[in-house]
Amino acid sequence: MLPRPRTLALIAAAAIAVGAPCLSLAQTDAVSKGRLLLEANCARCHAIGMDDESKHKEAPAFRVVVTRYPPDNLAEALAEGIMSGHPDMPEFVFEPAEIEAITAYLGSLNSPGK
Numbered sequence: 001m002l003p004r005p006r007t008l009a010l011i012a013a014a015a016i017a018v019g020a021p022c023l024s025l026a027q028t029d030a031v032s033k034g035r036l037l038l039e040a041n042c043a044r045c046h047a048i049g050m051d052d053e054s055k056h057k058e059a060p061a062f063r064v065v066v067t068r069y070p071p072d073n074l075a076e077a078l079a080e081g082i083m084s085g086h087p088d089m090p091e092f093v094f095e096p097a098e099i100e101a102i103t104a105y106l107g108s109l110n111s112p113g114k
């Protein structure tokens with residue numbers, strides 16, 4: 001039966017096309033996904049926006065954290081469990097796609113004009 005493999009190839013091609021949308025769109029998606037992840041996991045202690053206050057007085061605002069560490073270093077740290085050094089902070093484990101989103105969001109905090 002011929003049609004089958006061909007259908008599969010078409011599906012694969014479509015999947016590749018969907019998986020590679022225009023870069024800026026992907027970037028925007030990652031930034032908002034990253035913000036959601038931080039809101040869900042970190043916002044009860046850290047300030048995550050441009051002008052909010054950290055709820056935990058010792059937790060630095062992320063907009064300050066990103067001036068201390070390049071987002072890529074943070075990505076690595078998140079992957080390995082950055083949290084262990086901080087007694088008050090639970091340890092988080094993120095998937096690579098989540099880490100990408102988080103660093104995209106953190107990077108956006110650090111971009112000029114925002």
Ligand code: HEC
Nearest residue numbers: 041042044045046056058059060065068086088089090092
């Ligand atoms: C229960 C409160 C709490 C939560 C939730 C929390 N943190 Fe923290 N975090 C802290 C505190 C307190 C510190 C500062 C501790 C210190 O300096 O030893 C800190 C420090 C950090 C630092 C290091 C800053 C530096 O300059 O060394 C990073 C990065 C960080 N947190 C990221 C995160 C991320 C990402 C999340 C969510 C995934 C998160 N934190 C969730 C309390 C928290």
